[in-house]
Amino acid sequence: MSEVDMAVIKPEMMKSYVWLQTTDGSIQQVEQEVAMFCPFICHEVLQKGMGSSKSYAICLPQRVNPAMLSLVLDYCRFHQVPGRSNKERKSFDEKFIRMDTKRLCELTSAADSLQLKPLVDLTSRALARIIEGKTPEEIREIFHLPDDLTEEEKLEPLKNTTDDPRIRLLNRLYAKKRKELREREKLKIVEAEEERVDDRSVDELLSFINGGNGDSKVLKTSKNKKKRRRRKDQQKNASHSEVAETDERESNGLHPMCHDTELDDEFRPSSSGASKLQDGEDDIFAPKVEFDDVDDEIDPALKEKIDREVEDFARRLNSVWPERMQELLSFGQERRPVHFAVNGNGTLRRCGSAEQK
Amino acid sequence: MVRMASSFPEEVLEHVFSFIQNDKDRNSISLVCKSWYEIERWCRRRIFVGNCYAVSPAMVVRRFPDVRSVELKGKPHFADFDLVPKGWGGYVSPWIDAMSTAYPWLEEIRLKRMVVSDEALELIAKSFKNFKVLVLFSCEGFSTDGLASIAANCRNLRELDLRESEVEDLSGHWLSHFPDTFTSLVSLNISCLRSEVSFSALERLVGRCPNLKKLRLNQAVPLESLADLLQRAPQLVELGTGAYSAELRPDVLSNLSGALTGCQQLKSLSGFWDVVPSYLPVLYPICSRLISLNLSDAVIQNPDLLKLVTQCQSLQRFWVLDCIEDTGLEALGEFCKDLQELRVFPSDPFGEEPNVSLTERGLVAVSQGCPKLQSVLYFCRQMSNAALVTIARNRPNMTRFRLCIIEPRAPDYLTQQPLDFGFGAIVEHCKDLRRLSLSGFLTDRVFEYIGTYAKKLEMLSVAFAGESDLGLHHVMSGCENLRKLEIRDCPFGDKALLANATKLETMRSLWMSSCSVSFGACKLLGQKMPRLNVEVIEERGPPDSRPDSYHVEKLYMYRTVAGPRNDMPGFVWTMDEDAAFSIS
Numbered sequence: 052m053s054e055v056d057m058a059v060i061k062p063e064m065m066k067s068y069v070w071l072q073t074t075d076g077s078i079q080q081v082e083q084e085v086a087m088f089c090p091f092i093c094h095e096v097l098q099k100g101m102g103s104s105k106s107y108a109i110c111l112p113q114r115v116n117p118a119m120l121s122l123v124l125d126y127c128r129f130h131q132v133p134g135r136s137n138k139e140r141k142s143f144d145e146k147f148i149r150m151d152t153k154r155l156c157e158l159t160s161a162a163d164s165l166q167l168k169p170l171v172d173l174t175s176r177a178l179a180r181i182i183e184g185k186t187p188e189e190i191r192e193i194f195h196l197p198d199d200l201t202e203e204e205k206l207e208p209l210k211n212t213t214d215d216p217r218i219r220l221l222n223r224l225y226a227k228k229r230k231e232l233r234e235r236e237k238l239k240i241v242e243a244e245e246e247r248v249d250d251r252s253v254d255e256l257l258s259f260i261n262g263g264n265g266d267s268k269v270l271k272t273s274k275n276k277k278k279r280r281r282r283k284d285q286q287k288n289a290s291h292s293e294v295a296e297t298d299e300r301e302s303n304g305l306h307p308m309c310h311d312t313e314l315d316d317e318f319r320p321s322s323s324g325a326s327k328l329q330d331g332e333d334d335i336f337a338p339k340v341e342f343d344d345v346d347d348e349i350d351p352a353l354k355e356k357i358d359r360e361v362e363d364f365a366r367r368l369n370s371v372w373p374e375r376m377q378e379l380l381s382f383g384q385e386r387r388p389v390h391f392a393v394n395g396n397g398t399l400r401r402c403g404s405a406e407q408k
Numbered sequence: 409m410v411r412m413a414s415s416f417p418e419e420v421l422e423h424v425f426s427f428i429q430n431d432k433d434r435n436s437i438s439l440v441c442k443s444w445y446e447i448e449r450w451c452r453r454r455i456f457v458g459n460c461y462a463v464s465p466a467m468v469v470r471r472f473p474d475v476r477s478v479e480l481k482g483k484p485h486f487a488d489f490d491l492v493p494k495g496w497g498g499y500v501s502p503w504i505d506a507m508s509t510a511y512p513w514l515e516e517i518r519l520k521r522m523v524v525s526d527e528a529l530e531l532i533a534k535s536f537k538n539f540k541v542l543v544l545f546s547c548e549g550f551s552t553d554g555l556a557s558i559a560a561n562c563r564n565l566r567e568l569d570l571r572e573s574e575v576e577d578l579s580g581h582w583l584s585h586f587p588d589t590f591t592s593l594v595s596l597n598i599s600c601l602r603s604e605v606s607f608s609a610l611e612r613l614v615g616r617c618p619n620l621k622k623l624r625l626n627q628a629v630p631l632e633s634l635a636d637l638l639q640r641a642p643q644l645v646e647l648g649t650g651a652y653s654a655e656l657r658p659d660v661l662s663n664l665s666g667a668l669t670g671c672q673q674l675k676s677l678s679g680f681w682d683v684v685p686s687y688l689p690v691l692y693p694i695c696s697r698l699i700s701l702n703l704s705d706a707v708i709q710n711p712d713l714l715k716l717v718t719q720c721q722s723l724q725r726f727w728v729l730d731c732i733e734d735t736g737l738e739a740l741g742e743f744c745k746d747l748q749e750l751r752v753f754p755s756d757p758f759g760e761e762p763n764v765s766l767t768e769r770g771l772v773a774v775s776q777g778c779p780k781l782q783s784v785l786y787f788c789r790q791m792s793n794a795a796l797v798t799i800a801r802n803r804p805n806m807t808r809f810r811l812c813i814i815e816p817r818a819p820d821y822l823t824q825q826p827l828d829f830g831f832g833a834i835v836e837h838c839k840d841l842r843r844l845s846l847s848g849f850l851t852d853r854v855f856e857y858i859g860t861y862a863k864k865l866e867m868l869s870v871a872f873a874g875e876s877d878l879g880l881h882h883v884m885s886g887c888e889n890l891r892k893l894e895i896r897d898c899p900f901g902d903k904a905l906l907a908n909a910t911k912l913e914t915m916r917s918l919w920m921s922s923c924s925v926s927f928g929a930c931k932l933l934g935q936k937m938p939r940l941n942v943e944v945i946e947e948r949g950p951p952d953s954r955p956d957s958y959h960v961e962k963l964y965m966y967r968t969v970a971g972p973r974n975d976m977p978g979f980v981w982t983m984d985e986d987a988a989f990s991i992s
Binding site: 198 | 416417419420423424425426427428430433436437439440441442444445
């Protein structure tokens with residue numbers, strides 16, 4: 052019997068249908084009142100006049116596969132009925148939402164693309180409950196996510212990764228050694244040349260270090276220490292106190308220049324290509340003024356000790372550097388795109404929300 | 409397997425995150441993977457920084473671009489016992505400076521044990537157009553002038569809570585700075601203010617704020633005026649009275665009585681300075697509704713106190729002076745079956761002899777009678793192992809147990825033994841114990857118990873206890889969830905600290921004063937642990953003018969990603985990596 056025959060025998064069966072097509076090409080017809088519960092479908096029907104026949108089936112968004120469509124329609128079929136009580140609806144929702152996490156994710160995604168907000172909320176809340184109380188490892192497992200944060204990032208993701216205690220210690224030893232060598236050969240004119248001649252191996256090593264913690268770190272002396280200790284409560288304005296903070300960190304060598312470079316990068320999101328590597332290297336050869344402020348006496352025994360430690364450190368660092376560099380290089384490249392992608396979205400969204408206020 | 413990240417749009421993930429507001433969960437989310445970290449940081453709206461020096465304002469502002477609510481804590485807990493010298497730090501200004509430009513939509517600031525200046529308050533008042541909540545818990549450094557700025561400029565203010573803060577009272581007229589058009593107040597706590605506020609301004613303010621639910625007055629508000637205020641705010645849920653004394657006059661009595669019964673939503677009471685017992689009966693009609701009662705400033709003796717308490721059968725939280733005595737606590741155990749939190753404070757802590765009959769029996773009675781009891785702070789003069797064991801067995805659901813036996817090193821008064829076994833029972837039975845304060849005569853044994861059983865313990869306070877480094881070692885090596893450890897006057901030295909140095913980076917902070925930690929050990933820790941700030945508080949002159957072996961006066965160590973702080977006063981020395989190279 053054809054559809055028309057059915058209509059003659061049972062007029063009440065002649066409902067309106069909407070034709071929907073999923074990305075796999077399959078087309079189905081759905082009762083109009085059920086399908087129209089989805090804002091996306093509603094829009095397609097009313098604004099574009101689509102869905103009235105098989106050849107004019109509404110193309111559903113890519114995230115809606117047949118299985119998901121079926122679930123969404125089940126949801127719509129129940130909720131579009133006007134007479135139901137809140138209790139009934141809630142009870143249905145609770146049962147409806149019971150499915151494995153993968154399907155739940157797919158359903159959230161599908162509901163979002165169909166703009167079906169109540170279902171998005173329902174599924175989102177369910178996902179939130181799954182996430183709550185779990186460790187990062189557990190969450191990663193459940194959602195099959197990569198473990199791509201480095202150890203340093205996990206600790207304080209914005210801290211510069213070369214803020215390795217060994218490197219900082221090495222840098223300070225180098226700084227001291229370089230200073231005493233300069234003292235000895237004061238009569239030579241060009242600082243940079245002198246450094247290169249005497250400490251070629253050292254500087255080569257340093258130039259591998261991301262961010263070049265070279266000369267910028269003045270060795271802490273008792274004088275500087277006193278200055279820091281006696282610093283009183285500062286109630287300065289924002290920029291001033293930030294500068295003070297940065298100066299402080301520079302002078303005690305705890306946060307090398309590249310940390311500040313990172314600061315700069317963050318504040319100038321347009322500095323696209325400039326990787327931290329390049330910025331860092333520039334710093335090594337920039338002349339440093341602070342050196343002269345520092346106390347000079349280094350007794351020979353200590354100097355010997357420093358020499359030995361410097362060599363020792365150089366040896367040790369050399370042995371792990373190849374792997375380390377790989378890590379740093381891949382980190383430097385991967386991170387940027389993610390940041391900017393979200394930054395782009397985030398900035399737009401942020402402006403949007405500010406306007407709403 | 410399709411990876412979630414690729415098919416799940418960011419906005420949807422952000423929407424999922426919006427249903428997760430718990431700090432711990434947000435932290436977990438941010439550590440899952442790079443993309444989740446990025447998404448999470450853009451939609452994080454609330455930040456809690458348990459130690460304001462653990463991270464810098466610049467770092468926070470950079471990582472979280474759109475925060476609406478900030479909570480910061482400054483000084484270590486032992487500052488409450490005057491162990492932290494004045495000027496130590498905890499200044500909020502750098503934070504307000506950074507946030508004033510970064511977070512124009514900031515709505516809430518909650519501070520605990522921080523130094524807040526009037527300038528900071530002014531900056532808050534002028535920078536955040538939608539500012540709603542200001543809580544200054546145990547803060548200092550500001551005056552009523554700063555409050556006036558807040559009142560004058562924060563048009564959408566909902567909560568102004570100054571609990572236990574030290575405020576310089578320059579003028580009671582700051583309240584009048586709330587404009588007449590200001591009606592959004594929901595909570596006002598001025599209980600810490602010493603001098604009078606302008607009563608007419610207060611009356612008008614209370615009268616025009618229809619959503620006012622919590623009102624805690626200061627002592628200077630007389631009892632005779634209370635009825636007036638209550639009549640203007642019958643929707644109050646929490647009330648802190650002013651002085652609770654007046655001449656016994658029938659009109660005052662009846663006004664007060666009427667006004668109180670008019671407050672049908674009232675569930676919480678506090679205040680009650682200088683109580684005149686004859687005014688207590690006006691409270692009887694509302695007692696059965698009360699879930700929280702704070703009588704810690706009220707000197708009320710039995711039988712008046714008993715009569716009051718036995719009528720509060722819905723009580724969940726009860727703070728009281730030891731005037732309640734064992735008999736009162738026994739009644740509490742009998743009538744207040746919903747009790748969850750009990751705090752008993754000493755009425756005469758420095759007296760030689762006990763002035764009231766409050767012993768371990770009271771606490772045992774409450775532990776027996778109140779099945780929901782989970783949080784206890786108890787000051788007393790005697791305790792026994794047997795009592796502690798009974799309490800532990802009665803209440804395995806205990807989560808916070810702070811016992812303060814007033815005399816240091818007081819043994820079990822029945823057996824003269826140390827109280828190791830009793831506290832051992834507490835940690836063994838109360839498996840969810842998160843906070844513990846010890847007192848009495850204790851050997852290293854108690855720490856062995858703690859290290860073995862107290863696996864969920866997050867905060868431990870120790871005074872005048874232990875015999876050797878082994879004690880400290882047990883705690884540091886055994887308590888997996890330990891976040892805050894504060895120790896005073898214990899014979900703990902270098903060995904345990906150095907052996908458990910890595911543990912320190914998993915904790916928020918460690919305080920040790922009048923112990924046996926050497927300066928050399930401090931230097932070593934500072935040098936070896938870059939993510940730890942090791943601060944020596946030494947008011948007797950620079951520590952490096954002494955041999956490494958000398959014992960530091962006070963030591964405060966905390967993990968940080970911000971490096972040594974730059975606002976230390978003259979008596980605080982930081983031990984950092986360069987300490988080993990310094991020429992002394």
